[in-house]
Amino acid sequence: MIDSILQGDCIEILNTLPKKSVDMVFADPPYNMQLNGNLYRPNLTKVDAVDDDWDKFDSMQAYDEFTRRWLTACRRVLKDTGTLWVIGSYHNIYRVGAALLDTNYWILNEIVWNRVNAMPNFNGTRFNHTHETLIWAQKKRGARYTFNYHAMKNANEDRQMRSVWEIPICSGNERIMFNGEKAHTTQKPEALLYRVLVSSTKPGDVVLDPFFGTGTTGAVAKRLRRHWVGIERDAHYATIARQRIDAVQADTDDIPLYQPSNKPKPKRVAFIRLLEEGFLRVGQSLHLANTEIYAQITADGSLLYNGERGSIHQLSSKLLDAPCNGWTQWLYLDSTSGQWQTLDTLRQKV
Numbered sequence: 446m447i448d449s450i451l452q453g454d455c456i457e458i459l460n461t462l463p464k465k466s467v468d469m470v471f472a473d474p475p476y477n478m479q480l481n482g483n484l485y486r487p488n489l490t491k492v493d494a495v496d497d498d499w500d501k502f503d504s505m506q507a508y509d510e511f512t513r514r515w516l517t518a519c520r521r522v523l524k525d526t527g528t529l530w531v532i533g534s535y536h537n538i539y540r541v542g543a544a545l546l547d548t549n550y551w552i553l554n555e556i557v558w559n560r561v562n563a564m565p566n567f568n569g570t571r572f573n574h575t576h577e578t579l580i581w582a583q584k585k586r587g588a589r590y591t592f593n594y595h596a597m598k599n600a601n602e603d604r605q606m607r608s609v610w611e612i613p614i615c616s617g618n619e620r621i622m623f624n625g626e627k628a629h630t631t632q633k634p635e636a637l638l639y640r641v642l643v644s645s646t647k648p649g650d651v652v653l654d655p656f657f658g659t660g661t662t663g664a665v666a667k668r669l670r671r672h673w674v675g676i677e678r679d680a681h682y683a684t685i686a687r688q689r690i691d692a693v694q695a696d697t698d699d700i701p702l703y704q705p706s707n708k709p710k711p712k713r714v715a716f717i718r719l720l721e722e723g724f725l726r727v728g729q730s731l732h733l734a735n736t737e738i739y740a741q742i743t744a745d746g747s748l749l750y751n752g753e754r755g756s757i758h759q760l761s762s763k764l765l766d767a768p769c770n771g772w773t774q775w776l777y778l779d780s781t782s783g784q785w786q787t788l789d790t791l792r793q794k795v
């Protein structure tokens with residue numbers, strides 16, 4: 446099944462796959478939009494809305510039953526350490542969320558995909574709907590799961606990756622066309638899958654998509670050197686997906702997209718800890734490296750020099766008129782060796 450498209454009904458096929466064989470599931474199920482009538486732009490051109498037969502269900506009860514069945518089938522093939530992503534809009538995501546809990550998944554995060562170039566509300570009858578919601582859940586509450594926290598922080602300019610992602614909808618050259626029309630009405634942008642896979646999988650992991658469509662999950666997985674499994678019942682979509690994925694070049698092995706250490710940064714240490722631990726004492730002099738300046742330590746951990754008062758960073762920066770790291774600029778006299786040492790020596794001990 447690895448790196449292949451399995452054509453047929455997703456629930457039937459899922460029930461034939463090996464148990465606990467998949468690391469992650471990404472699901473873009475039918476939204477059950479139940480749209481009535483046609484929608485037109487102000488220039489009277491018709492909006493290409495989602496009106497495909499695969500998105501239609503006889504009732505909400507039928508949709509709920511379908512949702513619980515495919516979630517249960519996915520849970521069977523997920524490893525105990527595995528996670529599942531599912532995307533939806535306000536039409537279905539609340540029902541899907543309830544079904545997730547009913548089928549014993551544990552929700553880790555809700556992600557808001559802010560579609561920065563979303564279609565406007567042409568009727569002017571409600572707020573412009575510009576986002577979709579992704580739910581990230583684990584199979585087994587409390588189990589170890591993959592989250593590449595440091596990679597995501599690195600990707601977000603050294604700030605924690607937040608739960609609102611601003612990513613454009615699929616358009617332009619990325620949008621797959623067939624006979625002058627969209628090949629698939631709900632094709633997702635590769636950038637969205639890129640962030641999902643980099644955040645919650647590792648190279649070599651197996652990613653399954655039970656609603657494969659035109660193969661966005663498989664294309665991005667191949668690019669990122671993850672294995673993939675796609676299930677798609679529509680032969681036309683499956684053909685497009687195969688051609689698309691065959692054309693993808695995997696990223697090189699020796700230059701990963703992200704190369705974080707995945708090691709936590711050293712814990713922050715407040716200068717006052719050196720006083721609390723007895724490494725330094727109030728009134729002791731510190732020497733500013735490469736100067737004739739000596740400052741005294743005060744009880745609150747600030748330094749005092751000729752009436753100027755500030756933290757080890759503030760005072761050194763002001764005295765040298767340049768940005769400074771006080772831990773490396775200030776020296777203390779080590780009583781054992783009789784040598785002046787940087788404060789960073791004591792910080793490492795703490």
